[in-house]
Amino acid sequence: MKNQETIWNSLYSKGLFWKKSTLELKNIIIKKSVLELGVGNGKTLKSILNQNPKQVVALDISGEAIKISEESIKSNKVIYIKSDIFKLDIREKFDVVFCYYFLNNFKKRRGIEVINKIKSLLKSNGTILFEDFATGDFRENKYLKKIEENTIQKKNGLICHFFEKKEIFNLFKDFRDIKIEEKTFSPIRTDKAIRRRILKAVIRN
Numbered sequence: 001m002k003n004q005e006t007i008w009n010s011l012y013s014k015g016l017f018w019k020k021s022t023l024e025l026k027n028i029i030i031k032k033s034v035l036e037l038g039v040g041n042g043k044t045l046k047s048i049l050n051q052n053p054k055q056v057v058a059l060d061i062s063g064e065a066i067k068i069s070e071e072s073i074k075s076n077k078v079i080y081i082k083s084d085i086f087k088l089d090i091r092e093k094f095d096v097v098f099c100y101y102f103l104n105n106f107k108k109r110r111g112i113e114v115i116n117k118i119k120s121l122l123k124s125n126g127t128i129l130f131e132d133f134a135t136g137d138f139r140e141n142k143y144l145k146k147i148e149e150n151t152i153q154k155k156n157g158l159i160c161h162f163f164e165k166k167e168i169f170n171l172f173k174d175f176r177d178i179k180i181e182e183k184t185f186s187p188i189r190t191d192k193a194i195r196r197r198i199l200k201a202v203i204r205n
Contacts, residue, residue: 004061004157005061005062007158008060008064008065012041012065025044025051026127026129027051028096029048029051029053029096030053031052032054033054033057033094034054034057034095034096034098035098036057036058037098037099037102037118038060038061038101039059039065039080040060040065041065041068041072042069042073044098045058045073053096055079057079058079059083059085061083061085063082066080086113086117093126094123096126096129097121098128099128101133102114103163104160104161105158106159106161107147107159111161122205124205128175129201130168130200130202130203131200132199133161133162133163134163134182134197135197136184136197137195137196137197138194148161150163165180168199168201175205178202178203179202180200181199182199183196
């Protein structure tokens with residue numbers, strides 16, 4: 001079976017592109033040091049830079065993704081790093097960590113390890129901005145191979161986990177404060193049967 005890095009590189013080299021820019025970012029990034037997990041083609045990074053951060057470290061396991069982001073976003077405030085989060089070896093701690101559609105790529109046990117790693121990279125008064133798929137999203141039952149509760153494996157081999165609100169509270173229980181909101185909407189206006197469900201959270205260390 002192909003590993004996740006190989007799959008992501010293949011998808012990006014074949015033209016994978018996240019079209020919509022990330023909107024509605026919390027206005028807490030100005031002059032802050034930021035770590036973005038899974039920069040992809042830079043759709044969230046563009047919105048981060050619009051809020052004038054001090055510096056952004058943009059991490060991705062895929063060299064192809066970083067290449068796309070580097071070509072479209074040229075800023076002396078951005079440092080790109082190609083690495084698995086567990087192999088990320090930097091001493092810096094960050095004011096804000098973006099965990100947007102990143103944690104869903106891991107099985108549950110590995111996801112807990114990701115959160116522990118994030119905590120080690122976050123300043124004592126730092127903030128995690130989280131957004132990801134919620135259970136009940138239309139894509140949850142689109143693929144037949146279920147490998148864990150609320151976790152599927154797509155035909156291309158990628159893992160995708162769908163979160164419950166209580167699960168987020170439990171995963172981040174060691175943090176000082178958690179505020180979660182759930183959003184449900186239809187990405188296709190003419191088909192109200194297709195519903196997207198996401199969870200957004202602000203988590204303070």
